[in-house]
Amino acid sequence: MPELPEVETTRRGIAPHLEGREITEVIVRQTRLRVPVPADLVDRLVGARVLEIRRRAKYLLFSLEGAEAMTLLWHLGMSGSLRIARIGELPKKHDHIDLVLDNGAMLRYHDPRRFGFVDWLAGSVEQDRRLARLGPEPLSAAFDGQRLYSLSRGRRLAVKPFLMDNAVVVGVGNIYAAEALFLAGIDPRRAAGRISAERYDRLAAAAKEVLVAAITQGGTTLRDFVGGTGEPGYFKQRLNVYGRHHQPCRRCGVELRLVTLGQRASVFCACCQT
DNA sequence: ATTTGACCCTGCATGC
């Protein structure tokens, strides 16, 4: 699934095709997603105009103007993708939802594992329980080494799952947590509470650096991720550790190790990361 | 309170 760079790539790819357009038809082929597709989705979307598509963490927020103002929340889960397709393009397996637009294009949602979902925002961003308690955006000034340092004091959790905690910072998933820790030279198994402020400064900077680089490359395509225009992402070639266990470290040549932390595969270099 | 584990679902790679 998409982590923040993939969701942002999706947003940038689809927004120009949707913003300002009216939704003329909605086709739902599968209602059983992680959250059941809202029963009133079609009725409320048809005839509505897309004002803006924003992103918060790994959620896409569609601001809509119709009979009423409303916001649609779209999460891509592990295997979801949204892309622009031509009207009339035959749906493939796992193409669950289409939003047909008044400009001859449509937005098509594909999600084999169905861990993603679409739902109405409950009130405001501050009120919706899915968004209300999220930590800061990783590319914002609110996310820095000082935040990591202060939140981690006394915690014995390994630093990698700590960095992936959405209350700490959002958008850093398994790929980019591993990559950021490699760039910062920190062992992912180290207890979060036993890392210095100086090293957390480096970790925050490394996380920003790797996320920006991945967005620039259109995200990371592992299996079938495609951005909003159907293009794969090219960051995979730039990965230093994720998915490279038992291969040599690009920096020192030592064989990369694989461990499990927080039930997630974690690859690191025992030589470069301490 | 923090931390761990199970679970949601399908597809794919691997090994027997």
Next chain:
DNA sequence: TGCATGCAGGGTCAAA
């Protein structure tokens, strides 16, 4: 070739 197993970009919930 077929079958079983394990693993995959995330997030939520219950239990330890």
